[in-house]
Amino acid sequence: MAPTVILEPADGCLCDQPVRISVRGLAPGQPVTLRAALRDEKGALFRAHARYRADAHGQLDLARAPALGGSFAGLEPMGLLWAMQPDRPFWRLIKRDVQTPFVLELDVLDGHEPDGGRLLAKAEHERHFLAPGVRRVPVREGRVRATLFLPPGTGPFPGIVDLFGVGGGLLEYRASLLAGKGFAVMALAYYNYDDLPKSMDVLHLEYFEEAVNYLLSHPQVKGPGVGVLGISKGGELGFAMASFLKNITAAVIINGCISIVGGTLRYKDETMLPVGMDVRRIKRTKDGLKDVVDALNNPLEGPNQKSIIPVERSDTAFLFLVGLDDHNWRSEFYAREASKRLQAHGKEEPQIICYPDTGHNIEPPYFPWCKASQHSLVGAPVIWGGEPRAHAMAQVDAWQQLQTFFHKHLGGKERTNPSKL
Template structure:
């Protein structure tokens, strides 16, 4: 793991520098809980002739973004077995993965010490590989948590031998719940004026650093990232902006006054720590966050994940200002043999010609910025947008933003252990598109980015240095 690297891009130098991943990120990826020794405790198993047993630690339940230790005991020594993991999403869609292992001389299998052999969903020493390598049974499906109050149920089977198709003799079974809301976190539906969303508050009296979380073109109200953030001391507002209740049904135009209402709601909330709040946006949510930081008061820190500095997909209005969407040329769309589209080149360059009108005036922003970039993002050229944002900020005497580039990471950089989605339906394109990424590198990026995001917000939103450090 020491050879794994992430890229820290220095926009002022115009070059990328390789540095080692933090030890904490490596430990997380490999399923080791920092600061405590995992216990090997059985949760659930079925007994066959070998009386094998599956053990999970933590026992029974864990947060989805936490590492999970998996082991099996009571197996025949020195034999090869297949571990098959599965879970169903909230719509009943089935996701599965499998890996081949060799049992040690004592009849035990510990995924933190035993590398997976060739022939499965992954190979090598990957204690969390059975989670991040999950794949849908049907193509173009992405694992999304729609109901955060009900955990995913991860099921594990130990199969005798290996092969294709998978062997049918089951030696043991186990199950474990992967949840999203820690005990004591409060979930509050928000219907304040025009604002539609869900606020998650950590346990205690607060006040807590506040964050507004905005997703991309899928619409609706995804809550899972905001509620996971609340587990680590943040008051997180998952904000809907179209395709939800009485909000606009499509992406024709948006008014920044709506988002201003959401900011004011957070700033006035007695459990939200002032004087400013943070913004977290992915994809289209990223340029909305940059627009908010550029025009609205009370924004202290902004994080975008594979976003742009140009307004995209819909016209944006604020008072007497109108920003048109960045133009696109569908002739630059590429199709592969499976009928999946690669759209990375279809957007016009916002630095040229009339498309300059779509640029968001980020130089007006007063807060700090962190740009998370997947180097293999095939939705658009995220690194180009991040670099240009940095150039514009520095050219106007503003603080140089942080830019973290992850080689091998695609567009959907999610919280840790969500499986990479290589391709799925794009609402605006109307067909499946490639999102990019290589599964193992993408998994590494998600673990590290999750830590970087929390550290950035704690640094800029907490009153005292080191207050409310992440439990990751």
């Protein structure tokens, strides 16, 4: 019998779900190399490989067989995905069109040479971003530029505003996946997209308020409040929305800062200037990359305190997801400081979950760890921190934690068994 790759589920699955990979028809104890590859929409190739040995029956199941080396080692059923690295330097895997899947190519090669073995079998696996029945609705209402993702059915559903970092534009992949869990999620652009400002030199919180009001006015979104999910600069903006705006019931901040960074923030008659950065504190790693973790000025010192977001005004429930090896800025320090300020004013103690050996960009499950990529504010590639395996495990846990948190504070029915494709 010729070797065959078995994938479960066979017809693909959502990108945040695991796939079971096995091979049948090998010789007993046969050494093989499994190789995975996919291309993003810009043509960059991401690859990983691992060496295995078939069992006494000529079968290989990645859920039971440890990798003997390669891009990773040990029992890692999803290692071929989270260990992928780009062929382009400083390149991060991002999904730009959620209406199409990533296509993962899997090769089984004879022996333990990832580029020299004879091809024994191959298969393709589709990684989707839209669960069955999820609707994608472009939003161009007033000043708001966004995409709303609605779960199947009539609702009403708990609403969430989803914000990314300083790269700008409109990223939809996290919002589209969350909509499959029962949330109405608005992926919101706030600069460098469509007719929005090209820079974030000055941001007006009224824009975000308009987006919240639009979401709450939608007939399929339940009130009286919504959630906000933000990472990096989006986490900082999540702090600001929870502090200044009404109707923010719950906020998940992923490696956010409690100070304004990179541009001025205005709301009505209040203006908050950004905390400064000292480029002399930027370090170089042994591979010549920039490490900016110490570059941002301490917002608790001197005039920098004027940049601190007044989180103590907020009655929002907070969940802070923190990478303890974040090299963008000191996320744990900011989370602990926000917690102290909230509790000092009699507010609910936020939940803080810290992940060892985890860097800045905590993505949905199975996205590969990005060692370094271009930083818009620095104008050069920077390291993000973390170690590949620990970061991958943190992403799986953080994804479940934020869903549980939003279901608890926004209502709705938690979906533990997402629909099959």
